[in-house]
Amino acid sequence: MTEITLLTRDGVRLNVPCAPGQTVLAAAAAENLHLPAMCGCGNCGQCHAHVSTGGYEMGAYSPVALPDAAQGGVLLCRCMPHDDLVVELPYDDANISRRAIPEREAVIESITQAGAGAMMLALQLRPDETLGSGADFIPGQYMEFTVPGMEIKRAYSLANLPNWDGRLEFLIRLVPGGAFSTYLGTQATVGDALHLRGPMGHFKLDEASPRPRVLVGGGCGAAPLVSLLRHMAGYQEWQPEYLVFGVNREEEMLPQVLFDELRAGLPQLRIIQAVWHPSQGWGGFSGTAAEALDALLAEGMESPDVYLCGPPKMLGAARAVAGAHDVPTERIFIESLAG
Amino acid sequence: MFCFQCEQTARTDTGAGCATAKGVCGKDETTSDLQDLLIYQLKGIGQYAHLLHQQGRPDAAADSFILYALFTTLTNVNFNRARFQEMIAEAARIRDRLQEAAGTRLAGPAAFQPANDLTGLLAQASIASVRAGLDAAGADVIGLRALVLYGLKGVAAYAHHAEVLGQTREAVGAGIAQALSFLASEPVDIEDILEEALALGRLNFTVMETLDAANTGTYGTPAPTNVRITPVAGKAVLVSGHDLRDLEAVLEATKDMGINVYTHGELLPAHSYPKLHAYPHLAGNYGGAWQNQQQEFAAFPGPVVMTSNCLIEPLPAYRNRIFTMGPVGWPGIKHLGHGDLAIVAQAAKALPGFAETAPEKTITIGFGRDAVLGAAETVIGAVKSGAIKHFFLIGGCDGAAPGRNYYTEFADAVPEDAMVLTLGCGKYRFNTHDFGTIGGLPRLLDLGQCNDTYSALVIAQALAGAFGCGVNELPLSLVVSWFEQKAAAVFLTLLALGVRNVRLGPTLPGFLTPALVDVLVNRFGVLPVTEAKADIAAAMGRAA
Numbered sequence: 001m002t003e004i005t006l007l008t009r010d011g012v013r014l015n016v017p018c019a020p021g022q023t024v025l026a027a028a029a030a031e032n033l034h035l036p037a038m039c040g041c042g043n044c045g046q047c048h049a050h051v052s053t054g055g056y057e058m059g060a061y062s063p064v065a066l067p068d069a070a071q072g073g074v075l076l077c078r079c080m081p082h083d084d085l086v087v088e089l090p091y092d093d094a095n096i097s098r099r100a101i102p103e104r105e106a107v108i109e110s111i112t113q114a115g116a117g118a119m120m121l122a123l124q125l126r127p128d129e130t131l132g133s134g135a136d137f138i139p140g141q142y143m144e145f146t147v148p149g150m151e152i153k154r155a156y157s158l159a160n161l162p163n164w165d166g167r168l169e170f171l172i173r174l175v176p177g178g179a180f181s182t183y184l185g186t187q188a189t190v191g192d193a194l195h196l197r198g199p200m201g202h203f204k205l206d207e208a209s210p211r212p213r214v215l216v217g218g219g220c221g222a223a224p225l226v227s228l229l230r231h232m233a234g235y236q237e238w239q240p241e242y243l244v245f246g247v248n249r250e251e252e253m254l255p256q257v258l259f260d261e262l263r264a265g266l267p268q269l270r271i272i273q274a275v276w277h278p279s280q281g282w283g284g285f286s287g288t289a290a291e292a293l294d295a296l297l298a299e300g301m302e303s304p305d306v307y308l309c310g311p312p313k314m315l316g317a318a319r320a321v322a323g324a325h326d327v328p329t330e331r332i333f334i335e336s337l338a339g
Numbered sequence: 340m341f342c343f344q345c346e347q348t349a350r351t352d353t354g355a356g357c358a359t360a361k362g363v364c365g366k367d368e369t370t371s372d373l374q375d376l377l378i379y380q381l382k383g384i385g386q387y388a389h390l391l392h393q394q395g396r397p398d399a400a401a402d403s404f405i406l407y408a409l410f411t412t413l414t415n416v417n418f419n420r421a422r423f424q425e426m427i428a429e430a431a432r433i434r435d436r437l438q439e440a441a442g443t444r445l446a447g448p449a450a451f452q453p454a455n456d457l458t459g460l461l462a463q464a465s466i467a468s469v470r471a472g473l474d475a476a477g478a479d480v481i482g483l484r485a486l487v488l489y490g491l492k493g494v495a496a497y498a499h500h501a502e503v504l505g506q507t508r509e510a511v512g513a514g515i516a517q518a519l520s521f522l523a524s525e526p527v528d529i530e531d532i533l534e535e536a537l538a539l540g541r542l543n544f545t546v547m548e549t550l551d552a553a554n555t556g557t558y559g560t561p562a563p564t565n566v567r568i569t570p571v572a573g574k575a576v577l578v579s580g581h582d583l584r585d586l587e588a589v590l591e592a593t594k595d596m597g598i599n600v601y602t603h604g605e606l607l608p609a610h611s612y613p614k615l616h617a618y619p620h621l622a623g624n625y626g627g628a629w630q631n632q633q634q635e636f637a638a639f640p641g642p643v644v645m646t647s648n649c650l651i652e653p654l655p656a657y658r659n660r661i662f663t664m665g666p667v668g669w670p671g672i673k674h675l676g677h678g679d680l681a682i683v684a685q686a687a688k689a690l691p692g693f694a695e696t697a698p699e700k701t702i703t704i705g706f707g708r709d710a711v712l713g714a715a716e717t718v719i720g721a722v723k724s725g726a727i728k729h730f731f732l733i734g735g736c737d738g739a740a741p742g743r744n745y746y747t748e749f750a751d752a753v754p755e756d757a758m759v760l761t762l763g764c765g766k767y768r769f770n771t772h773d774f775g776t777i778g779g780l781p782r783l784l785d786l787g788q789c790n791d792t793y794s795a796l797v798i799a800q801a802l803a804g805a806f807g808c809g810v811n812e813l814p815l816s817l818v819v820s821w822f823e824q825k826a827a828a829v830f831l832t833l834l835a836l837g838v839r840n841v842r843l844g845p846t847l848p849g850f851l852t853p854a855l856v857d858v859l860v861n862r863f864g865v866l867p868v869t870e871a872k873a874d875i876a877a878a879m880g881r882a883a
Contacts, residue, residue: 094655134689136659162659164682164689207671210369210420210457235671238424238457302458 012093054085125166137199157224173220203335221310233265246289290317355849372464373423379467383448385519387437402512409495415649419668493828506553540835547793558612561707567623574692579603580646592680611705628737642686706784721778736822742845763789844868
């Protein structure tokens with residue numbers, strides 16, 4: 001048995017015993033410390049942390065999700081200590097849940113098209129004896145779905161706001177051949193029951209920050225940004241706010257009605273729609289989300305908070321752009337949608 | 340950022356004050372600087388308002404804004420930077436209106452023009468720091484000005500509570516405007532500032548009398564009441580803070596829905612007001628004093644409404660189900676007016692509520708001035724017969740600092756032949772202990788909120804009248820735990836009324852220099868706390 005010391009960003013130390021062959025994530029969960037994580041198989045990068053002391057072994061993982069393995073970077077769902085370990089967590093103690101992640105049942109309320117290759121899925125939670133009937137989550141968080149009839153799990157970010165009606169909304173980009181995408185595209189019907197786990201995740205707004213906010217999303221990364229923007233619209237913030245959203249082709253762009261809703265709620269919001277391979281008639285930005293971010297930051301603004309959500313390649317490019325414009329690492333908030 | 344207004348302020352070898360990116364209370368640098376600017380503007384508004392009051396042409400809306408705005412700057416009230424940006428813009432408009440009405444242009448804070456963006460405002464903040472002018476004026480002057488400002492904040496908070504219940508007096512608006520105008524003049528004479536502090540203490544007595552009239556006029560005279568302190572099965576709402584009217588609004592919004600409403604912290608005394616007690620779904624009191632709220636709110640199975648101070652950063656576990664009202668605010672937490680309370684009922688219905696009824700436990704509260712003076716003959720008889728040898732009023736705020744165990748130890752060590760009176764949330768340290776009875780009365784009498792200090796003073800003055808002596812000659816000792824600025828206002832009132840031998844703790848205010856402490860000790864008989872048993876012995880010895 002080894003001992004793991006978890007060190008949070010705000011300086012809280014948590015000691016956890018770890019059995020041979022047990023991952024850090026599992027050892028912490030056994031002590032009722034539920035660390036932010038998603039796929040559980042080394043693909044998504046959600047449980048990324050840094051080991052400052054001690055030896056360990058990493059199980060199989062995607063190099064995209066762990067680019068800094070040589071510098072002590074680890075994925076806690078794959079990290080098995082050899083001896084006592086000190087792990088630096090990139091979040092505060094408040095982000096560690098002390099209760100088991102809730103398991104919920106929900107029913108499909110509606111499925112609608114949201115641009116080419118994407119669906120808006122609305123669910124109604126079934127009341128739970130201990131959790132009640134509301135949809136209680138922090139904007140930016142996600143739920144994990146069990147694909148009906150299979151053991152496979154998939155995570156999707158919530159696009160709506162927490163509410164007491166028990167309604168959950170997701171913006172899901174269909175992946176050809178993907179397990180949940182196939183279900184959604186071919187089988188799912190209104191009234192179907194789904195098993196969910198969550199909410200989870202620590203991608204959330206730094207609400208106390210007075211800095212301009214730049215939200216950058218690509219491909220399937222729209223949902224949590226939409227949730228954050230809807231949340232911001234409720235609080236009449238004063239700072240400049242920007243949404244940079246990139247897709248490969250124009251037809252993949254989010255429905256215009258969604259952009260209109262966001263603009264109506266946040267009068268100071270500037271929306272930059274970027275298309276990587278546009279048609280000749282495209283009137284928005286031509287290029288990737290990262291290139292659009294580069295152009296935006298080049299215009300000059302007070303040092304912003306940057307929120308990034310999308311696939312790892314987009315995140316890497318956008319993070320590099322933000323860094324090149326001197327946005328400090330601690331002001332860049334990332335939600336990786338790998339896996 | 341520099342702030343040393345509350346008891347928990349950071350203390351080092353070089354002095355007291357929170358001067359980092361975030362204060363001990365959770366207030367960040369930006370919000371703190373914006374609060375300083377708003378107060379600077381209020382001094383400017385006060386300059387014009389003072390002039391208009393003198394001319395018999397007060398601006399009631401401006402007086403009201405001053406109360407509300409000062410209240411938002413108390414410790415643990417409003418942490419919402421965006422709200423302060425709004426209020427700074429509003430303050431500039433109000434100043435312009437008063438300037439036009441006055442027909443003259445005054446210098447100093449009255450002439451301040453706030454920048455129109457955050458960067459500009461933060462660049463202006465140094466002019467408004469509570470320590471501005473330190474080098475020229477010296478630490479004693481700065482500390483004494485701070486005492487006046489913080490006392491003024493407390494006065495404004497009490498006056499706001501009275502105002503929302505429809506009780507206003509022009510003398511209060513005039514007094515507050517005068518005090519702000521005085522501070523705007525950057526006074527440097529210690530005796531002048533001290534006299535201003537005492538005048539503010541006298542003003543606060545009037546304000547507390549007004550608040551007492553507002554509370555009792557609206558909700559009836561508090562009466563001894565047993566309050567359940569264990570939950571009953573069913574949907575539940577928790578209301579914290581101090582504001583009785585907000586509690587009433589929540590009770591109205593949740594009635595006949597099968598939802599139980601619980602009080603938290605300083606709203607415990609609400610149960611003793613007949614018109615609030617009459618709501619059958621005002622089910623009981625839950626939890627303890629404000630500093631335990633993160634654990635208690637997380638464990639509460641329903642929505643929480645925070646009506647005034649004292650708010651601590653809401654944890655993720657309950658961020659969606661806590662709501663603020665009145666002067667309170669936190670970034671990203673939903674703020675409700677009285678018309679918005681349907682969401683509280685909706686949340687209560689959606690959340691699980693208490694699954695089981697816990698075994699019943701109760702405490703007795705509601706010994707306001709009428710209840711105590713109604714038993715005056717018994718009390719006087721018990722004193723004359725020797726059954727009651729001494730009264731200890733252990734009142735004020737609670738807090739998390741270990742030094743506050745002093746008050747628990749003090750209450751438990753009070754001799755059997757002495758009665759304990761209490762008010763404020765410090766009482767949660769001992770209000771479930773068994774104090775028994777004395778002279779046919781409960782040995783522990785709960786007088787109410789910190790807002791009910793007026794009631795305690797009326798009781799003391801009535802007893803002094805009955806015994807034909809002054810308050811200082813009564814076998815009465817005041818043991819005050821202070822935390823924030825309402826306590827500063829009460830403290831000034833005690834000084835202004837000439838009440839001596841007040842035990843003040845758990846630490847002395849960080850803004851008081853050693854020289855100022857000497858003035859309080861030597862001229863006003865203020866006693867810093869030492870050890871509980873030694874202080875009790877000293878009090879009994881003094882009385883003997």
